[in-house]
Each structure stands twice: as structure tokens, then as C-alpha cells.
Amino acid sequence: MRFPLSMRWLLAAIVLIVAAAVIIVSRAHQPRRLAPLVAEFSGGGATLALRRALLPAQTDMLRISVAPLALPASASLDAITAELSTALAYVSARTATTLSEPITITINTEANCTLHGVAYTQNREVQVFTCAAIPSDRVVAILAHELVHQLAHDYYGDAHLNSDPIVLEGWATWGAGHYWLSRHATFRDFLGGEAPLPLAANHLGRPVAEMNTLYYQWASFVEYLLVTYGREAFDRLYRSGNSTPGSADYQGVYGVDLATLEAAWQEWLR
Ligand SMILES: [Zn+2]
Incomplete structure (x- = not known):
């Protein structure tokens, strides 16, 4: 394969x-x-x-x-x-x-x-x-x-x-830490600047490699949110979704929308 x-x-x-x-x-x-x-x-x-x-x-x-x-x-x-x-x-x-x-x-x-x-x-x-x-x-x-x-x-x-799958699966993947990171220290390191899929993509029905990619991107995005805004804000975000990718209240919690956060995260990755 x-x-x-x-x-x-x-x-x-x-x-x-x-x-x-x-x-x-x-x-x-x-x-x-x-x-x-x-x-x-x-x-x-x-x-x-x-x-x-x-x-x-x-x-x-x-x-x-x-x-x-x-x-x-x-x-x-x-x-x-x-x-x-x-x-x-x-x-x-x-x-x-x-x-x-x-x-x-x-x-x-x-x-x-x-x-x-x-x-x-x-x-x-x-x-x-x-x-x-x-x-x-x-x-x-x-x-x-x-x-x-x-x-x-x-x-x-x-x-x-x-929860919004971005944070739900991103959190579960980030939380698994070294079990998913292989030799890398962080998910940002793991991605190495590559984030080919939009964060709000649906993970269902994708080929395995793309699902993996999306999960690692989501874990890295969670890592970015935690590092940048802290845990308390992330906890509020986690509780705010409606089960669809991108549904969490990014604007209400962070004061900026998901597109803005995604652009900042991509910049942070580089
Ligand atoms: Zn899961």
C-alpha cells in the first residue's frame, strides 16, 4: 500500500x-x-x-x-x-x-x-x-x-x-502524545510545516492516509490553541460544539473566527 x-x-x-x-x-x-x-x-x-x-x-x-x-x-x-x-x-x-x-x-x-x-x-x-x-x-x-x-x-x-470533531479528535490524538508522535517531540514538529487539508474537513469516508493526516493536523491545532490561549479557554471551546467540524464557538471563546485561527496556526507551523 x-x-x-x-x-x-x-x-x-x-x-x-x-x-x-x-x-x-x-x-x-x-x-x-x-x-x-x-x-x-x-x-x-x-x-x-x-x-x-x-x-x-x-x-x-x-x-x-x-x-x-x-x-x-x-x-x-x-x-x-x-x-x-x-x-x-x-x-x-x-x-x-x-x-x-x-x-x-x-x-x-x-x-x-x-x-x-x-x-x-x-x-x-x-x-x-x-x-x-x-x-x-x-x-x-x-x-x-x-x-x-x-x-x-x-x-x-x-x-x-x-464536541466539534476538530477539538474532540484533536484532543484525543494530542493527549495520546508519544504514542502517536514516534520520534517527534510535538505535533508541530511532526507536521514539519505541512498541513494540506482544511481543518474543517469531514474525516468520514476518507482514505486512511488522509484520515491520519487530518488527525495529526487537528492534534497540532489543539497544541497551538493550548500553547497560545491556555487550557481554560480550550475547555470552554471543547464544550461548545455540535458534532460537526468547525462548529465550536471559536469566535466566542477566542474573539476570532476559525479561519483566522487556522491562518495563524499555519503561520505558527512554519
Ligand atoms: Zn477518536
Whole structure:
């Protein structure tokens, strides 16, 4: 699979396989679903695994279940539990948010070997779909992003379910920090001045590489807003959207519209 963008994007796609997140309008009886990336993976023949009983593990805040053949044989339950506990501590510290109650993490076997995740924050459950051919560190990277969605639910309350995807997904990606940054220190460094897509673009239905690009741009934009205007203003922005890209109250919170902020951010990137 070839990505038409720069090596940086290629690296990102290979190392992280990040999934773009989708907010699907919930049906009346279903919790809202916050889904990250759908990432293509072309590696070792996928095997359809029969779902047997999941292997469980538990910490104070995480209840972890791993389906048979979901992880490489070398990845023990103890090891993945420790990695996820570390990831939670990291994203919690980075975002200055904490879980209000324990959550469930379910690692499912994906027959097609496509790595993707989803957060059912009202149910306090995050899930990832993967297969034994995908290294466990990529699974943890996806889950780091999902954990930030749950932390956002606990911090912002139900308002986070209606957030502008730019800040909702930008925050989850920024919050995942080094799990998405590879060797780079910041998302600005990661972008290296490149921001080919408009911020208010819809992420749904895009090719994986473009979804990745958009998520990194959004994370960088969040980074810019935090550095420039601080956390308190960002928190007000986060609570102000209506689920469509660009819907947050940029004018009300920052005194300038999104187009002006976007131009300033692009200048900051260079
Ligand atoms: Zn997401």
C-alpha cells in the first residue's frame, strides 16, 4: 500500500495505524460511539478466530479482556496489562484528567486484520479490533487515543459527545502524545510545516492516509490553541460544539473566527 504524501505521513501510517474517529449519531437506545481510525493492514494471512471466552485481567481502574488470537503469541496478558496501565497513567497526566470510575478495555480479534478502535464512553468501555500479526505496541497506541476519549467524558461530561470533531479528535490524538508522535517531540514538529487539508474537513469516508493526516493536523491545532490561549479557554471551546467540524464557538471563546485561527496556526507551523 503506497501513500502519496510525504515520508512523514508514510511513517505515521506504518508506525501508528491510527484510526480516524467517527461520531455516529446514536440511536435512542444506544450510547454514542466514538470511533477512531479504520486502518488497513496488509500482512500475514488473517485467520478467522472463533470467539472463545476472553482472557480477563484487572487493575484498580482497568478491566481488560483479550480474545484468543487477538495479540501476538509473545504478548502476555500481564505485559499488555502493564502497558495499558502505563498508557492510562501517561495520557491522564498529559491531559490533567482522571477516570472517575473503572473502565473495560476489550481487545477483539479482527478477522480481516484491520486495526481500529472505538470508545463507548457512556458504557465506560473502549475496544480495539486487531489480530496476532499486528504488534501490540500499535494496539496500545490506538487504545491510548481511546482512553483520552473516556477521560474527556469524565472531565467534560456529556458535552464531549457533541464536541466539534476538530477539538474532540484533536484532543484525543494530542493527549495520546508519544504514542502517536514516534520520534517527534510535538505535533508541530511532526507536521514539519505541512498541513494540506482544511481543518474543517469531514474525516468520514476518507482514505486512511488522509484520515491520519487530518488527525495529526487537528492534534497540532489543539497544541497551538493550548500553547497560545491556555487550557481554560480550550475547555470552554471543547464544550461548545455540535458534532460537526468547525462548529465550536471559536469566535466566542477566542474573539476570532476559525479561519483566522487556522491562518495563524499555519503561520505558527512554519
Ligand atoms: Zn477518536
